[in-house]
Amino acid sequence: MILVTGGLGMIGAHTAAALADLGQEVVVTGHRTTQLPSFLAGRVLVERLDTTDRDEFLALGRRYGIRDIVHLAGSIPGADSAGFFRAETSGLVNALDAAISWGVRRFAVASSISVYTGQDDRPWSEDLPLSTVPLPHPIAAFKKAVEPIALNAVQGKGVHPVILRIGSTWGPLMDPESPFNPIPPLVSALLRGEHPGPLYADDGSDFGYAPDIGRAIALLTTAGMLRHEVYNISNGHRYTHRDVADAITRAIPTAQVRLIDGRRDAHGRDGYLDITRLRRETGFRPTFDIHSAVAHYVGWRETNSR
The missing domain is CATH 3.90.25.10 (UDP-galactose 4-epimerase, domain 1)
Structure with missing residues (x-):
C-alpha cells in the first residue's frame, strides 16, 4: 500500500491515479474534503487526515500496511506566515515520524522549482548549488527548508528519501x-x-501538465532502485x-x-x-x-x- 498525503489536490490526485495505473494499492488523504475526483473513483481508498495531528497520522499505520509514503499535503498561507510554517512543519515531521515508525521503503516529499531562485545557469539541474537569495513567497521558503529536514530525519533509518523538485505544474483540479x-x-x-x-x-x-507530473512521481515512488535523493519533476x-x-x-x-x-x-x-536524471532512472517521457x-x-x- 502506498500513502499519498494531499492525494485529493491537483498533484496528489494525479500521482494517485498514476500509481493505480501501475497496479499499486493506494490510500489518499484529504483534510477539508474526502470527495474523490471522477478519475479516482473506485480506484483508491480515502481517509480524512489532519497531518498536524500526530496520533491521527500514526493511526493510519494500524489500518494499512503502508510500504511507501508520498507526502504532498500542503496549504496556502494567509496573513499569518508563522502559523503557516508551524502547520507545514508539523505535518512534515509527523509524516517523517510515520515513515520511520512504519519502516517504509521510500519517503517522497514535495520540494519546488523555486529552490533554484538566484541560480543563473539554465536549465536547472539537481547538481547546481542553491543560492542564498531571499525567496519570493512563504511556500517557496518552506519547500527549500523541506529538503535538509527530510534528508537529515531519515538518515540511518533505512528509509530512502526522495526530494521532488516539482516544476510549474498546472492542469485538472x-x-x-x-x-x-x-x-x-x-x-x-x-x-x-x-x-x-x-x-x-x-x-x-x-x-508541466499535472497527469505527466503525477506519472513521474509514481515512477520514482515505485522504481526498484534509485541512485539519487533529489529529482527534478517536469516536462524538461x-x-x-x-x-x-x-x-x-x-x-x-x-x-x-x-x-x-x-x-x-x-x-x-x-x-x-x-530532467535528465528522472528520464535516465525511470524511463519517464511526457505524454503531453x-x-x-x-x-x-x-x-x-x-x-x-x-
Whole structure:
C-alpha cells in the first residue's frame, strides 16, 4: 500500500491515479474534503487526515500496511506566515515520524522549482548549488527548508528519501483562478466569454501538465532502485506565452489571446528544469506537449469547475 498525503489536490490526485495505473494499492488523504475526483473513483481508498495531528497520522499505520509514503499535503498561507510554517512543519515531521515508525521503503516529499531562485545557469539541474537569495513567497521558503529536514530525519533509518523538485505544474483540479500559473485563469476567463489581460509573449516556464507530473512521481515512488535523493519533476521543456496562446486558440477557436511582444523584464531569463536524471532512472517521457495539454484541459473544464 502506498500513502499519498494531499492525494485529493491537483498533484496528489494525479500521482494517485498514476500509481493505480501501475497496479499499486493506494490510500489518499484529504483534510477539508474526502470527495474523490471522477478519475479516482473506485480506484483508491480515502481517509480524512489532519497531518498536524500526530496520533491521527500514526493511526493510519494500524489500518494499512503502508510500504511507501508520498507526502504532498500542503496549504496556502494567509496573513499569518508563522502559523503557516508551524502547520507545514508539523505535518512534515509527523509524516517523517510515520515513515520511520512504519519502516517504509521510500519517503517522497514535495520540494519546488523555486529552490533554484538566484541560480543563473539554465536549465536547472539537481547538481547546481542553491543560492542564498531571499525567496519570493512563504511556500517557496518552506519547500527549500523541506529538503535538509527530510534528508537529515531519515538518515540511518533505512528509509530512502526522495526530494521532488516539482516544476510549474498546472492542469485538472488546479484552482482556476490560481496566481501561480497563468493558464487556468486564462482558460477560465475565455470559457466565460471574457477578454483577459495580455501576456508578455516571450515570458514562459516549463508548464508541466499535472497527469505527466503525477506519472513521474509514481515512477520514482515505485522504481526498484534509485541512485539519487533529489529529482527534478517536469516536462524538461520551456514554453513561452506565445506557445500557450497558440495552443489555446487551437483548442478554443473563438478565443483571442492578447500578447505583448517581448518580455516583462527585458533582461530576465526563465528558469526550467533539466530532467535528465528522472528520464535516465525511470524511463519517464511526457505524454503531453503544450498543445495536447491545453486541448485536454479545455475538454476537462467544459464539464468540471476546476
